[in-house]
Structures are given as C-alpha cells and as structure tokens.
Amino acid sequence: MPLKTVKKDTAEKLTLEWVLHVKNYRLSLDRNRCVGCQICSLACPKEAIKVEKQPKSKGEKTRRPKVDVDLAKCNFCGICDILCPYGAVKVTLDNEHSLPVIEKECFPKPIREIQVNPAKFPASREEIEDACPLHLIKVSAPMSEKAESTATVEVEKEYCPCCRVCEVKLPSGAMQVRKFIYGKIAVHQEKCPDGCTDCLDVCPIAGALFLQDKKVAVNDTFCVYCGACKLVCPVEGALELERTRIIHEPIRSGAWNKTLERLTSPVGIAKELKNKGSLKARESVKKRVGLKED
Amino acid sequence: MAETASQKQEKTRQKKPKATGRGRRLKTPRPRIGVFVCQCGGQIASVVDVNELTNYVKTLPNVVYAEQMNFPCSRQGQEEIVTAIKKNRLERVVVAGCSPRLYEPTFQRCVSQAELNPWLFEMANIREFASYCHQANPKQATEKAKDTVRMAVAKAKLLEPLAPIELPMTKKVMVIGGGIAGINAALDLADMGFKVYVVEKTESIGGYMALLDKTFPTLDCSICIEGPKMVDVGRHPNIEIISYADVLKAEGHVGSFKMKVRKNPRYVIAANCTGCGECKDACPIEYPNYADMYLGVRKAISPPFGQAVPLTHTINRDYCIECFKCIDACGAREAINFDQKPEEVDLEVGAIIVAIGYSMYNPSDLEWTGYGKYDNVFTALEFERLILAAGPTGGKVVRASDGQKPHSVAFIQCVGSRDINRYEHCSSFCCMYTLKHAVMLKEKYRDDIEVYVFYNDMRSNFKGYEEFYNRAQKSGVKFLRVKLENRKILENPQTKSLTVSGETEDGKPVTAHSDMVVLANAAVPQQTAAELAKILKIPTAPEGFFMECQPKIRPTDTDVPGIFLAGACQGLKDIPYSVAQGSAAAAQAAAVLSKDVWTVEPLVAQVNEDMCSGCRVCESVCGYNAIAVENLGDKALARVKEGLCRGCGICGSACPMDAISMPNYSDRHIIAQVKAVMERGDKT
Ligand SMILES: Cc1cc2nc3c(=O)[nH]c(=O)nc-3n(C[C@H](O)[C@H](O)[C@H](O)COP(=O)(O)OP(=O)(O)OC[C@H]3O[C@@H](n4cnc5c(N)ncnc54)[C@H](O)[C@@H]3O)c2cc1C
Numbered sequence: 001m002p003l004k005t006v007k008k009d010t011a012e013k014l015t016l017e018w019v020l021h022v023k024n025y026r027l028s029l030d031r032n033r034c035v036g037c038q039i040c041s042l043a044c045p046k047e048a049i050k051v052e053k054q055p056k057s058k059g060e061k062t063r064r065p066k067v068d069v070d071l072a073k074c075n076f077c078g079i080c081d082i083l084c085p086y087g088a089v090k091v092t093l094d095n096e097h098s099l100p101v102i103e104k105e106c107f108p109k110p111i112r113e114i115q116v117n118p119a120k121f122p123a124s125r126e127e128i129e130d131a132c133p134l135h136l137i138k139v140s141a142p143m144s145e146k147a148e149s150t151a152t153v154e155v156e157k158e159y160c161p162c163c164r165v166c167e168v169k170l171p172s173g174a175m176q177v178r179k180f181i182y183g184k185i186a187v188h189q190e191k192c193p194d195g196c197t198d199c200l201d202v203c204p205i206a207g208a209l210f211l212q213d214k215k216v217a218v219n220d221t222f223c224v225y226c227g228a229c230k231l232v233c234p235v236e237g238a239l240e241l242e243r244t245r246i247i248h249e250p251i252r253s254g255a256w257n258k259t260l261e262r263l264t265s266p267v268g269i270a271k272e273l274k275n276k277g278s279l280k281a282r283e284s285v286k287k288r289v290g291l292k293e294d
Numbered sequence: 295m296a297e298t299a300s301q302k303q304e305k306t307r308q309k310k311p312k313a314t315g316r317g318r319r320l321k322t323p324r325p326r327i328g329v330f331v332c333q334c335g336g337q338i339a340s341v342v343d344v345n346e347l348t349n350y351v352k353t354l355p356n357v358v359y360a361e362q363m364n365f366p367c368s369r370q371g372q373e374e375i376v377t378a379i380k381k382n383r384l385e386r387v388v389v390a391g392c393s394p395r396l397y398e399p400t401f402q403r404c405v406s407q408a409e410l411n412p413w414l415f416e417m418a419n420i421r422e423f424a425s426y427c428h429q430a431n432p433k434q435a436t437e438k439a440k441d442t443v444r445m446a447v448a449k450a451k452l453l454e455p456l457a458p459i460e461l462p463m464t465k466k467v468m469v470i471g472g473g474i475a476g477i478n479a480a481l482d483l484a485d486m487g488f489k490v491y492v493v494e495k496t497e498s499i500g501g502y503m504a505l506l507d508k509t510f511p512t513l514d515c516s517i518c519i520e521g522p523k524m525v526d527v528g529r530h531p532n533i534e535i536i537s538y539a540d541v542l543k544a545e546g547h548v549g550s551f552k553m554k555v556r557k558n559p560r561y562v563i564a565a566n567c568t569g570c571g572e573c574k575d576a577c578p579i580e581y582p583n584y585a586d587m588y589l590g591v592r593k594a595i596s597p598p599f600g601q602a603v604p605l606t607h608t609i610n611r612d613y614c615i616e617c618f619k620c621i622d623a624c625g626a627r628e629a630i631n632f633d634q635k636p637e638e639v640d641l642e643v644g645a646i647i648v649a650i651g652y653s654m655y656n657p658s659d660l661e662w663t664g665y666g667k668y669d670n671v672f673t674a675l676e677f678e679r680l681i682l683a684a685g686p687t688g689g690k691v692v693r694a695s696d697g698q699k700p701h702s703v704a705f706i707q708c709v710g711s712r713d714i715n716r717y718e719h720c721s722s723f724c725c726m727y728t729l730k731h732a733v734m735l736k737e738k739y740r741d742d743i744e745v746y747v748f749y750n751d752m753r754s755n756f757k758g759y760e761e762f763y764n765r766a767q768k769s770g771v772k773f774l775r776v777k778l779e780n781r782k783i784l785e786n787p788q789t790k791s792l793t794v795s796g797e798t799e800d801g802k803p804v805t806a807h808s809d810m811v812v813l814a815n816a817a818v819p820q821q822t823a824a825e826l827a828k829i830l831k832i833p834t835a836p837e838g839f840f841m842e843c844q845p846k847i848r849p850t851d852t853d854v855p856g857i858f859l860a861g862a863c864q865g866l867k868d869i870p871y872s873v874a875q876g877s878a879a880a881a882q883a884a885a886v887l888s889k890d891v892w893t894v895e896p897l898v899a900q901v902n903e904d905m906c907s908g909c910r911v912c913e914s915v916c917g918y919n920a921i922a923v924e925n926l927g928d929k930a931l932a933r934v935k936e937g938l939c940r941g942c943g944i945c946g947s948a949c950p951m952d953a954i955s956m957p958n959y960s961d962r963h964i965i966a967q968v969k970a971v972m973e974r975g976d977k978t
C-alpha cells in the first residue's frame with residue numbers, strides 16, 4: 001500500500017516526512033535561518049532541492065530566493081543538513097538528529113573552528129553579542145563590569161557560517177574563526193546596472209558586501225561563499241563567485257567527491273584529490289568535468 | 295551442438311507430409327458416404343424427429359448408409375461406427391450430433407480406427423443449431439436439421455484426405471511469475487527433467503506467500519513452508535531463475551516460442567554476490583520497503599527480505615547516494631558494478647506457464663474507510679507484516695498513532711470486493727485470512743483483546759475451513775453481520791481510536807469501538823496482466839484475470855496451444871488451490887514437452903506459389919502474424935507459419951490473386967454447402 005508521506009510548507013518552516021510504522025524520517029527547513037543560497041541545491045545527491053528567485057516589487061528590497069524540496073526525490077540522507085552553512089536544515093530519524101551518512105563515514109562534516117577566549121572580551125555584553133551579524137553569540141547573564149571573566153560566552157556553532165566578522169569586530173584574540181568554505185568573489189562594477197543592490201539585499205553577512213560610490217563592492221574576508229548573491233544577480237558576469245575548498249573531516253566517499261564537484265570549481269577538486277592521492281577518483285572526475293591537468 | 299527447434303522445423307518443412315489411411319488412394323468422384331444421426335439421449339430426439347431425419351438422409355446423393363444411434367460418442371457407439379465403416383466400405387463419414395468443438399477429435403480418432411483418413415469426417419451440429427434453439431417448433435427444427443445434414447453431406451463429398459503437420463519441440467519451458475503457483479510448476483517440470491526458466495519481475499521469487507505470517511487453516515509459518523521450496527528452485531540444476539526481469543516479446547508457437555527477456559540492472563553481479571550482507575551493513579541509506587508494506591525500511595543495497603531467492607542484493611539507484619561504501623565492504627568479491635546496464639536475452643521454449651498472481655486494491659479512494667487518513671486503519675497485508683515476528687515491529691501489533699498495543703481490533707470484510715462500483719468479484723481468500731488474523735490475535739493476547747469482524751457472508755468452503763471458523767467463534771471473536779452498504783468508520787481525533795458502524799439486513803444499527811481497524815481490501819488482477827496478455831496474445835476476462843480456454847474442463851489452458859495458466863492470475867485462489875493448479879499446469883506443459891514433435895491440424899492456409907504476386911495483403915490482415923512475404927531469390931512469395939496459423943481464412947478472402955486456400959474449406963466446399971442449403975424446396 002502507498003507510503004504515508006507528509007509535506008507542510010509555511011512561511012516559517014518547510015517539513016517533509018516519511019511516516020513509517022516503526023520509523024519517522026523528517027526534514028525541516030527553518031525559513032528564518034535559510035538565506036536562499038546555492039549550497040543545498042548543489043549538494044543534494046538526488047537533485048531534490050530547487051532554489052527559486054522571488055519576484056521583486058518596485059521600491060522594495062530584493063527578497064531571498066526560496067528553497068523547495070521535492071518529496072518524491074528526497075531520501076532523507078541529510079547531506080543538505082550537513083552542509084548548510086547557516087544550519088537551516090535539520091534531518092531527523094525518530095526525532096533524533098543522528099545521521100547515518102556521518103556515522104557510517106559516508107560523508108564528512110565540515111569543520112567549524114571557532115575559538116572563544118573570554119579573557120579578551122570587552123566589558124559590554126551588547127558589544128559582544130552585536131559582533132555577530134547573525135546574532136549567534138550569547139553571553140550568559142549576569143555580567144558585571146568587574147567579573148566579565150566569569151561570564152560564559154557561547155556561540156551557536158551549528159548555525160555559524162564562519163564569516164569571521166566577530167573576529168575582526170572584537171578586540172584581537174577574543175575570537176578566532178577559521179572559514180570552512182574558501183573561495184573567490186568579485187563584483188565587476190562596470191557591469192552593474194545603476195542603483196542595483198540586489199546582491200547586497202540578500203547577503204546575510206553584514207559587511208561582506210557594501211556600498212561604494214553607489215555601487216556594490218566586496219570584502220572577501222567576510223564572505224562565506226554561499227552564493228545567495230549570485231542567485232539574485234540580474235546581470236550575467238557581474239558577480240563572479242567560486243568555491244575552491246571546503247574544510248572537512250577526512251573521508252573516502254564517492255558521494256562527497258560528487259558533491260565537491262558540484263560545489264567547487266574544477267581546480268578545487270583537483271587540489272583535494274591530489275592531496276588525498278586519490279588517483280582513481282581523480283581520473284573519473286577528469287572524465288566527467290573535462291578537468292585539465294595543471 | 296543441439297539443434298534448435300527452428301533448424302529442425304526447417305528440416306521437417308522440407309519433408310512433404312504424407313497423407314495416411316485409406317483415403318489417400320481414393321479417387322472415386324462419387325464417394326460412399328455414411329451418416330450417423332445422434333439422438334443424444336433425448337436432447338436431440340425429443341425435438342427433432344430423428345426417424346424422419348434418418349430416412350431423409352438415406353435419400354441424399356452418395357449416402358450409401360445412414361443409421362440413428364443413441365450415443366455415438368460412447369465407446370459402444372464408436373465401435374458401431376467403425377464396424378459400419380468397414381462393413382459398408384464407407385469413404386466419407388458424417389455424424390449429425392453436437393458441436394464439433396467438443397467431439398470432432400473423438401470422431402476423427404474413431405474413423406481413423408477404421409483406417410479412414412480422419413479429415414474425411416464431417417460433423418453436422420443438429421443439437422445446438424436445431425433441437426436446442428427451436429424446442430418450441432419441432433417440425434421446423436426437423437427441417438433445419440435436414441438442411442444442416444444436407445450441407446454436411448454436400449461438403450463431405452468434396453473432402454480430401456490430409457496429413458497432420460508436425461512441428462519440432464524445444465524441450466524447455468518458461469514459467470512467468472515465481473509465486474507459490476509458479477514455484478510448484480517449475481519444480482514439477484524440473485523434476486521431470488525439463489529445463490525451466492523462471493522469469494520473476496521482482497528481485498525474489500516467493501510472491502505474496504513470502505510476505506505472510508501464518509497460513510490458514512493450520513496456522514503454520516508461511517515462509518517456513520515456502521522458503522525451502524524457494525531454495526529448491528534456486529538450487530535445482532534444471533532451473534534457471536531470471537529475476538528482476540521483464541518479458542518483452544514472445545513470438546512463435548507451441549514447441550518453439552521465441553522469448554525476449556530483459557534483465558534489469560541490480561548493479562550487483564549475481565555470480566559474484568554471496569549474499570553476505572556486508573555491503574548492506576555499510577550502507578548509510580534506508581528507504582521504505584515494499585515487502586514490509588512500507589511499515590519498515592531496507593537499505594539502498596539489500597535484498598527485499600532475509601529469505602529472498604536469489605539472495606543477490608540490489609542497489610536502488612533512486613535512493614543511493616553513491617558513497618561507494620558498499621564497494622569497499624564487498625572488497626575482493628567485486629560484486630558491485632555501478633555501470634551495469636539492462637541486458638536482453640533471447641530464449642526458446644516449447645511451452646509457457648503464466649503464474650503472475652494478483653495485486654491489492656488501494657482502498658484510499660473509498661472514503662468511508664478512512665484509509666490513508668486515519669492513522670490506525672490498516673490493510674490486511676499491512677497487518678500481516680505487523681504481526682510477523684520477523685516484521686518491522688518484531689511481531690508487536692501496535693498502533694501507528696502512538697505505538698501502543700490495541701485493546702480492540704475491528705476487521706472489515708469486502709472492502710472494494712463484491713461492490714459493483716469497484717470490483718464485482720469476491721476476493722475469495724479474505725474471509726479465511728480474516729479468521730486467521732482474528733484467531734491469531736485472540737490466541738496471542740487472550741482476554742486482553744476484543745476482536746470484531748464486520749462481515750456480510752462468511753465464506754469458508756474448503757477442507758478444514760468451516761472447522762477453523764468454529765475455532766474463531768469459540769475463541770471469543772465477535773462476528774457482526776452487516777450489509778455492505780452504509781458502513782462507516784470514524785476517528786476520534788484525540789484518542790485516534792475508531793468507531794465502526796453498519797446496519798443489519800433489517801436496518802438495525804451495529805457499532806463497535808476499536809483501537810485499530812483492519813480492512814480486507816480487494817485482491818485484483820495483477821497490474822502487469824494486461825501488458826503480458828498483449829505480449830503472449832492470450833485473452834483476459836472483462837475484469838482482468840486471464841481467461842481459461844474452458845472454465846470447467848480446461849481451467850489451466852489458454853486459447854493459445856502451449857501456454858498454460860496457474861495460480862491467482864487465472865482467478866483468485868488461496869495457496870493450496872494455487873499449488874494444485876501449478877502442478878496441473880506443469881502436467882499439461884509436460885504433456886506437450888514430452889512429445890518429440892507437436893502435431894497440428896492441417897487446416898492451415900495454403901499458398902499457390904504460381905498465383906501469389908507477393909503483394910503482402912495477406913500479411914496485413916492476418917491477426918496471428920502467421921503469414922509473411924519472403925524474398926526467395928527473384929520472387930517474393932507468401933509463406934505460412936504453420937504453427938501460428940489458426941486457419942481462420944481471412945488471408946484467403948483478402949488475397950486479390952485468389953492464391954490462398956484453406957484445405958477442406960475452399961470455395962468449392964463452401965459453395966457446395968451454400969447450394970445444398972438452397973435445395974430445400976426441391977426435396978421437401
Ligand atoms: C493478507 C493476505 C493473507 C493471505 N493469507 C493466506 C493464507 O493464510 N493461506 C492461503 O492459502 N492464502 C492466503 N492468501 C492468498 C495467497 O496470497 C495467494 O493464494 C497466493 O499468493 C497465490 O499465489 P500465486 O503464485 O498465484 O500469486 P502471487 O503470490 O501473486 O505470485 C505471483 C508472482 O508473479 C510475479 N509477477 C507479477 N507480474 C509478473 C510479470 N509480468 N512477469 C514476471 N513475474 C511477475 C510476482 O512478482 C509474484 O512473485 C492471503 C492473501 C492476502 C492478501
């Protein structure tokens with residue numbers, strides 16, 4: 001008899017479910033955290049995710065693209081969950097956030113390296129918390145002028161895209177963040193239509209893009225290369241974005257190689273495979289993407 | 295190397311068949327005709343005046359002998375005919391009796407005992423054409439009988455001796471569908487020494503029986519009795535299982551069916567896979583398992599269930615993420631091949647057994663049932679997987695809404711069956727499996743469970759079944775008889791429990807509250823039946839089950855010689871009956887396969903090669919692909935495939951060159967009959 005499935009879509013949340021008698025598989029997408037970037041749709045091995053540009057009405061800010069997941073294609077593997085820079089997707093099995101693809105070492109976890117050094121924090125709680133463009137730093141109260149070192153500072157790591165804004169905003173050494181997605185981004189201002197700020201409108205990292213003489217400019221230090229901007233840019237070639245590396249736990253997995261192929265530039269994969277000395281995988285990638293030996 | 299049947303066929307074709315029997319030497323333009331008029335124990339004689347008819351027949355030209363008999367088809371009757379032929383030196387024989395469909399072969403054998411060529415025999419059907427249909431008008435019935443016999447005599451005069459056509463026999467058989475019926479057919483035939491191909495659509499043989507918990511009325515474990523048989527099929531040196539495969543094409547005829555079968559890619563090399571399951575353990579992906587009725591899951595690389603035969607694992611590429619962990623786990627066995635492609639194989643077999651079983655109706659369009667909407671409404675097959683110890687819940691009967699054991703369960707019979715708006719037929723085994731489920735629940739949970747059965751008629755009509763019904767009643771199951779109309783199931787949105795209601799025959803309401811409902815949803819024709827029917831050119835009945843040749847005396851034959859039916863695909867039946875029919879079909883097939891040549895009636899189209907222009911009109915009208923124009927050097931000529939030709943004659947009437955004729959059914963024969971029927975006024 002047919003499989004019982006559920007799909008619910010609200011402004012807050014998208015939920016997909018397989019309701020089996022003994023197991024419950026659920027994918028939920030927190031629309032408040034989702035920025036509508038490129039990552040999950042590229043990462044999904046079943047091509048179940050579509051990201052759609054939203055229509056723009058005059059005088060309003062560009063809206064973030066909308067993510068939709070096809071229930072017929074999704075197999076609840078959780079790869080989108082693992083790779084979402086903003087931690088917007090959660091895939092659970094019987095309400096437990098445990099992913100077999102990780103447990104069975106079939107897919108790597110990106111490494112979010114965030115070091116917090118409370119000794120170096122400034123006194124003001126607001127100042128600390130405001131350092132994060134996504135408001136992920138939480139300082140435990142009470143925090144007094146004198147006893148700041150006893151207060152704990154916590155970062156909601158699972159939602160952190162590692163943009164490094166806090167590292168720069170706070171006194172040196174207070175936070176140390178290493179990006180887990182590396183890449184290149186450039187805005188060719190000569191191609192930008194006058195007054196267009198579409199990319200800036202959707203970028204979740206305040207400071208990664210900014211206005212310079214009425215044109216958008218980039219600060220490469222803060223960009224997490226999620227590609228939300230790329231999706232909304234109206235002019236072909238005005239915004240260039242490329243991911244070159246993803247920092248992850250060591251793994252040997254065909255699924256990861258393919259994800260990498262879709263997420264990063266050919267040069268990026270070549271490097272990773274070279275480092276791993278995985279000749280066979282390299283050959284197959286070469287065949288598929290027409291990689292040139294460098 | 296063994297000759298294939300088609301090579302042999304080429305050879306036999308070159309040997310011109312020789313007519314045997316006295317008829318061959320017969321040159322007389324005025325043959326001596328004998329007519330035997332049957333009284334049919336009164337079935338004819340009570341309407342047709344047989345005395346008058348017999349006397350009349352004696353006056354017909356060329357008739358040298360006529361007599362009336364009570365049962366010419368009886369042994370004694372046949373002996374009398376043989377004696378009469380010999381004594382009167384008869385050269386043509388006419389029996390005026392019933393339908394040639396029933397008795398022509400009998401009388402053909404009878405005349406050949408008198409050393410007369412069997413095709414010098416003609417039958418006049420005065421029972422169906424006269425006595426049966428004109429009971430109210432005996433006089434006219436008698437006149438019509440005279441007409442019918444007169445026509446037969448006119449044709450008999452022109453009959454020519456013929457020789458049967460012999461086709462070579464490939465001593466192999468294909469069983470399509472590996473359920474319990476197909477399994478039995480395959481094992482029987484393999485034990486008799488025939489090579490058997492079992493073509494199964496899914497990954498494993500076993501059919502529905504492999505998914506059941508226990509079987510009525512003995513309550514033995516289903517897979518424990520079927521499993522060993524499945525293993526026997528897998529191990530038998532004469533059987534080759536071709537699973538995860540589809541029959542694409544069937545050509546040819548009895549003795550030499552040419553089959554094309556597609557093996558679908560499993561991405562696992564069957565020869566290397568040992569079924570160890572190490573890949574399965576390494577695989578991170580699970581998907582809903584059909585074999586568990588989607589109550590449970592299986593891995594992206596796995597067999598559908600533990601006892602699958604073959605145990606070759608299959609990768610479901612719809613769910614696989616291509617992490618290749620299975621390749622690592624498989625290691626040196628190297629059984630995994632992601633580049634596997636569908637493979638088509640050509641097989642030649644002498645006979646085919648179709649045993650593709652049935653499908654289950656999805657009752658979610660019957661709104662009153664709440665199926666698909668209410669969490670705790672199940673189908674019977676889902677219930678089988680729930681109560682099965684090796685099933686997804688480990689045999690615990692629990693509700694979907696809260697995982698709790700129900701304290702009351704209501705079974706609802708005839709859901710979709712016996713419903714003229716859905717399926718008019720009775721699904722035949724639901725009453726019995728519901729009794730089984732009810733007894734199992736009662737015996738498992740005793741007083742801790744109330745069991746209700748909402749039924750309309752309880753059908754328990756085979757050996758040991760009524761006794762089982764009694765056992766259910768004694769165990770405390772409550773049987774509530776209701777009409778099939780106005781049944782309703784309502785859910786309490788808080789507790790997710792259900793209220794089932796119906797009406798007795800005299801309109802009184804009946805209700806029961808239960809924690810869980812199980813629907814006996816209709817069993818329906820196999821979804822693939824229509825397609826397979828088209829491929830094999832076998833008919834289906836209007837409701838979709840395959841049509842047997844004759845429902846009473848030929849229940850396993852199809853209309854096509856050499857193709858037989860077994861199991862639920864012919865009509866719903868339970869396991870014992872499916873097993874018996876599997877063996878019956880095997881015996882039928884063996885009767886075909888054990889012959890060295892297959893003889894067919896020589897009543898097939900004949901092409902006059904001097905007249906044929908190769909225009910291909912015949913090719914386009916033939917419904918059996920039995921005639922085709924072949925290029926023979928400088929000339930294109932129509933050639934008849936004798937094994938396929940049914941002698942319908944349509945090519946003969948379509949041929950613009952009049953190049954095709956049907957032996958003993960040529961224009962001469964027909965016109966003689968037409969003339970004879972027009973003679974009525976002159977003689978009476
Ligand atoms: C809930 C339930 C409980 C039951 N309990 C009992 C019981 O206790 N006792 C009892 O006697 N009976 C019981 N039955 C009935 C029993 O299932 C059938 O009698 C039996 O399965 C019929 O066997 P079969 O081989 O004819 O068909 P199936 O079991 O349907 O097997 C047919 C096989 O053919 C394959 N196939 C289908 N299409 C194709 C194709 N085109 N090409 C190749 N292969 C194909 C199928 O995959 C399958 O393997 C129960 C039925 C149900 C629904």
Ligand code: SF4
Binds near residue numbers: 029038041080084086
């Ligand atoms: S990967 Fe991008 S699109 Fe997908 S959920 Fe995360 S932020 Fe949204």
Ligand code: SF4
Binds near residue numbers: 106579594614621
């Ligand atoms: S490659 Fe596919 S089948 Fe093999 S282990 Fe990975 S997910 Fe499972």
